[in-house]
Amino acid sequence: MKQITAERGEAIAGQAPSARWTLASLSFSMLLPSLGTSIANVGLPSLAQAFNAAFQDVQWIVLAYLLAITTLVVSAGRLGDIVGRKRLLLIGILLFTMASILCGLAPTLWVLVAARAVQGLGAAMMMALTMAFIGETVPKVRIGSAMGLLGTMSAVGTALGPSLGGVLIASFGSPAIFLVNVPLGVLTFALAFRHLPADISGSKTDRARFDIAGTLLLALTLSAYALAMTIGHGRFGPLNAALLLAAAFGIGFFVFAEARTASPLIRLAAFRDPALSASLAMNIFVSTVMMATLVVAPFYLCRTLGLDEAFVGIVMSSGPVISTLSGVPAGRLVDRLDAPFVIVAGLIAMAAGSIALAVLPGIAGYIAAIAILTPGYQLFQAANNTAVMAHVRPDQRGVISGMLNLSRNLGLITGASVMGAVFALASATSDIATARPEAVASGMRITFAVAAALIAVALVVAVAVYRHLPRAERR
Template sequence: MTSLRHNMAYLLTITILIVSVGRLGDTTGRRRLLLIGILLFTLACILCGLAPTLWTLIAARALQGLGAAIMMALTMAFVGETVPRARIGSAMGLLGTMSAIGTALGPSLGGALITGFGWPAIFLVNAPLGVLTFALAYRNLPADSSGEKTDRAGFDIAGTLLLALTLSAYALAMTIGHGRFGPLNVALLLAAAVGTGLFVFVEARTASPLIRLAAFRNPVMSASLAMNALVSTVMMATLVVAPFYLSRALGLDQALVGIVMSIGPVISTLSGVPAGRLVDRLGAPFVIIVGLAAMAAGSIALTVFPGIAGYVAAIAILTPGYQLFQAANNTTVMMDVRPQQRGVISGMLNLSRNLGLITGASVMGAVFALASAASDIAMARPEAVASGMRTTFAVAAALIAAALAIAAQTYRRRRAADPR
């Protein structure tokens, strides 16, 4: 429960603020704000490691989430600013590889640090890394141009607060109860729906809105955000369901579960850079479709192929598909965005991903529990867990099919608009 609380503070802060800090970077200067974000993250890591009480740890994790939100939103924005158009795909693929390296190393390195030095070490180890990151960013990032700061007086405070409250309500609705929806979850979802309506109303009447609603009339932008959320929902399902399937249905011990679960991040690490290069060579719209097709095939394989070999084979198809999609989708969005909108658009991409992850943890977890027909999934029979796994990834395949339909429709529109 303690771990859940401080992790929730971190994730909620990122989700709530990532669009706002992206917009703030656009209006005040992205380099300056990114350097502040790195410092905040580093300071927060030290505070987490030294926290004397749970509530101090929660507050420090929230501050860490603010720093992480700034870094996540503005890193992708800098790709669009500093990388030539012909190589944006390669840069996005490299970002995907670096993210996968962190995912692969995190559990094993964290476990070793906790075993050897105690839990504060997993936070304190970030302090020297944060200092190194700050030095590299300070030395290599281009200076902010004066044009990036012309809109400072018009920062949309009302829209920022409304979006934060709306996202808080949705995130809490998806996480309270751990997949079991009660009256409080429904009330929070209704509050999120009302908040969305109020946010749209306010943004349509604000001279300098947090999010320009006209962006959603761009079919490519809307399609990219929708596909990103759907794909993230499916990827979270692999993290939620796989440990139960491997341990309960296949009977693997904890060490083997960890080894098998690490295969996906390793494949992701190896496929990120090649995926980015394929985007530069074949074009982002086509690679999006290829990536989604591979993800659909991988999801179907998880419903068909039994055993450890079947699981690994399916993940070996699903994970490179995800890297292809991510590199191509991010390239599609960031390649043509206006310079003064790069931060907020990058924030929206990251927000759609986070909302997909939150939804996947709740909804796909609930699908798995219902399909397993067990009141306590940790005690479910192996055949029930296997059945839940098949049903969950049948739903996942349907979600990817929906994303594939969106991609195909968008691709046809682009081809019709530009016959070349």
């Protein structure tokens, strides 16, 4: 079966037009989930007004979506390995599209929140299985370019969301930020249905069972951790501590359960592979740092540099724009060089960018630092994903892809909470929105000094693991 899958991937890759349409369908499958995240943020003020709700309540529109992705992305990947990736990806696209309609027509806030959770489930399927398909449909020598393309599409979705959302709200009202996903979802479904390779049916005896108990345990554990990191708006209270404790117990129960089931959600033996464990850990560190730029930069640009909100948005858009432009070149570089070499190069660039954010003053200094940090991030992502997915067994591509996406999401959630807390503590103020300019500047310096230290840890991990890895196993 593995041989058949490999031969099928090579045959598909050899047909240039078919391969291009396959990559087009996967690109849209990556674009929609990132657009679904970024476009909703800009609509929160108008949604709060439309539903006559407090801002803390409308934040659940974003949180429900992110929680669904974080808690279900690994399970979605594993289910795709069992029942068929194309089948489940099409279901995910359909769920995302139908939930988008319900979001746009939702009569109450909590119907909207529930619809966003369903939309997040569809997004989890799309994110996990899109990357898994790369390993199946693209030859190894071009996996880096394909991963770079997916990184570009993710950045396009992130960059496009705020501006597109603003235009849609001004022209058609807040429901339009959800309904815009409908034609895009229909197009994505049609492309995927037509151009993705069909699932290969195995015998029922060869098919693994889906680990329902493990899925529930992991979902509850990740929900507890995500809520601990997000509720309280940066203030860590007894409820946060209780949720973190519940997450710690959940990890223990999950490991215990997985070690005793014949068909586990995650094979614990996989973590004995130092390259995989290192990739997941580095992904968390890197995503934590990238989230810090989104959490800290608005306060620095506004409070310290005195920019108005419109100009802050323009300056901050430099990051997604640079990320969009650097994704594909980063992937091509991975194809030409060893993935571990590019991982190290990307981390060095990220460390330099973090230090630059800490020391370079003014708008020009901020943009220059982002211009170093963001291409480094794209280099790391393309190379890290390639290093992992190039050697994954066909029957494990979905779950490993889900784990990569999970590690990224955990880093983003941790970065929003922990790096935000570091910034507040370093600024020596209880209210960042009214802090003195020099206090915010001090917080910026210390936060990105910590960020540089996190990247340095990731760099040490990369060097320690890959220096002993045989060259044949590096990609």
